[in-house]
Amino acid sequence: MPRRVPWSCRSTLSYTTLENYPDGTGPTISSMPLQNQTHIHTNLTYPPSGLGAGTAPTALLTHGIATTILELDPLVHTYASAFFALPPNHTFIPGDAVAWVHRAASAPASSSNLTTYDYIIHDVFTGGAAPLALYTTSFLRALRKLLKDDGVAAINFTGDLARPASPMHAVLRTIMHVFEGRCRAFRDVPTADKHGMADVEEDMLNLAVFCVASPAAWPLRFRDAVERDYLASKTRRRFLVPRGEMEVSLTGYGGEGGEGNGESENGEGGGSGMPEMVTEANVGWWKAEQLRAARAHWRGMREVVPARVWEGW
DSSP states (O other): OOOBOOOOOOOOSEEEEEOOOTTSOOOEETTEEOOOOSSOEEEEEEOTTOOTTOHHHHHHHHTTOBOEEEESOHHHHHHHHHHSOOOSSSEEEESOHHHHHHHHHTSOTTOTTOOOEEEEEEEOOBTTBOOGGGSSHHHHHHHHHTEEEEEEEEEEEEEESSOTTOHHHHHHHHHHHHTTTOEEEEESSOOSOTTOSTTOSOOEEEEEEEEESSGGGOSOBOOOOOGGGGTTOHHHHHHSSOOGGGEEOOTTSSOGGGOOOOOOTTOOOSTTOOOSSOOTTTGGGGHHHHHHHHHHHHHHHHHHSOHHHHHHO
């Protein structure tokens, strides 16, 4: 049957056991609604370069979900626990997600040492840009290996959708290639130009891409939220369920119809010289674009909070 999956969230590297609600409406991840389930699930979620305040794992734990967190900087975990009420009933693993995922996926598929998950949430961000090492073909392929046959991955990326040279386009092609086109994407804010993107000079956004590991789990659908999903949060009530106008078409990024896009594994493009996909060998190609994206990010942040606050903080 098609898998019905949750809406976006920011969370941590977590092994999670998901239990049904008593009324059978299905579990949630970070207060995100899932379609009815009849068995216990495991979940792997993380922002390997930032637990942050721990909002998502706190929601997971509030829903009674056993959670394991992977955070690169142990001090971040200490602060989330001490100052942002991250519940103590979780397992914490300090470490780098690139090495961890490759190591976890290195076990043969038939081995009992290979732990697979029903859900993986991948959300990374640091210094105003996303670390591309966590979006390469090799990393995402290892990530996919950690999914069950009907598993779902939710992958967030921050970038400029309007700029042709933005690494976001290569990231989307990489995701679509690895998951063979079985993905849906949603932006966090409406497009600045409702009549198309042609005249938009900058379109910085967070894009949540939901992908399934096998054709049996396609297409992706979302159930309606129930009251307990919101955790008494006005923000969740407003943003939890995806809206149709926020969906971004992935046509043209390869892998349409659940088929591979035929691009070479080295990620090389055509005559433009711009790589088609992100690989370990070409992550440095986008350095200038990532610096530009970081500046754009911090310009936006200084509109949210005055510059003097950031400078003093």
